[in-house]
Amino acid sequence: MAASFDSDKAAALHRHLHSHLPPEPALRVKALESLLVERGLVSTQTLDSWVEAYTEEIGPKRGAQVVARSWLDQDFRARLLENATEAIKEFGFEGNATGNLKAVENTDTTHNLVVCTLCSCYPFSLLGMSPAWYKAGAYRARAVREPRKVLKEFGVELSEDVAVRVWDSTAELRYLIVPQRPAGTEGWSEVQLAEIVTRNAMIGTDRDLKTGAA
Amino acid sequence: MNKTCQFGPEDGLAPNAPKFAEAWHAQVLAIADTMITNGRVSANLWAETLGAELRKGEAEGAPDTETSYYEAALRALEHVLASGALVSTNDLTQRRNDWETAYLETRHGQPVILK
Structure with missing residues (x-):
């Protein structure tokens, strides 16, 4: 009957207009979260706090503070290079992603670059969320195969006498690159120095830090 | 012959934002990290499963984008929770x-x- 057809159609249209159905992946995440919460495996508060922390608070400024201190305090630098996992506890920056952290220093003759060829392992309690390119297949494959070329694309031109070491992160061992302190920063405070340390320098896709911004 | 550059120099001091393009991206990582912290999922299993899903996506022609990454992360999360008998x-x-x-x-x- 035409009347019932119209009412069905109207009802469907009504549902469509008033629905705000999330996209498919969001719906699946919502399903997972509600089941895990119901089963006592996670709490909504924990998840909300995590998202808030990684959206608002935890970022590369943490790593920059660590690097800045390593430039000013030789004892701290020695502790950092010896055992970075312990050294970052002096700042309270430890987290499960940095349970085994290794710090490696750039020198005049060595440049270090970090990648995770398997997935996207990253010391995120120290550097925050990884950039999109770090998670990209192109970076994960090419950083090992042709690191100098990748570095050049990032704007890092290395002379032939600078060796490149590529560190492949794993779930069990992650890395922090300690860039070189630029000339012209003598007498700067730890806070001033931290302001010039870039996220990419701590991953290795940046090398010569600029002093103009501080 | 020059290949197109994949990467480019960045403003090294620009704020690292936005952190998450979609709310569900953050929620996937929040759940995964919390399950690892709670000891319900091992960090190694998570990395291996995520790596396998990324490779699978690449093999199936998924574009090399952040969306593909998070879709792989969601599939990996579903797998580790199912294999651990936590969510079937x-x-x-x-x-x-x-x-x-x-x-x-x-x-x-x-x-x-x-x-």
Whole structure:
């Protein structure tokens, strides 16, 4: 009957207009979260706090503070290079992603670059969320195969006498690159120095830090 | 012959924002990291499963984008939770459908509640 057809159609249209159905992946995440919460495996508060922390608070400024201190305090630098996992506890920056952290220093003759060829392992309690390119297949494959070329694309031109070491992160061992302190920063405070340390320098896709911004 | 550059120099001091393009991206990582912290999922299993899903996506021609990454992360999360007998595929499908129904039956602006 035409009347019932119209009412069905109207009802469907009504549902469509008033629905705000999330996209498919969001719906699946919502399903997972509600089941895990119901089963006592996670709490909504924990998840909300995590998202808030990684959206608002935890970022590369943490790593920059660590690097800045390593430039000013030789004892701290020695502790950092010896055992970075312990050294970052002096700042309270430890987290499960940095349970085994290794710090490696750039020198005049060595440049270090970090990648995770398997997935996207990253010391995120120290550097925050990884950039999109770090998670990209192109970076994960090419950083090992042709690191100098990748570095050049990032704007890092290395002379032939600078060796490149590529560190492949794993779930069990992650890395922090300690860039070189630029000339012209003598007498700067730890806070001033931290302001010039870039996220990419701590991953290795940046090398010569600029002093103009501080 | 020059290949097109994949990467480019960045403003090294620009704020690292936005951190997450979509709310569900953050939620996937929040759940995964919390399950690792709680000891319900091992960090190694998570990395291996995520790596396998990334490779699978690449093999199937998924574009090399952040969206593809998070879709792989979601599939990896579903797998580790199913393999650890924490959330079965059937339970997940049922609950997903329940949420869909709840959304469709809720007027916009009203809180969406499971019945």
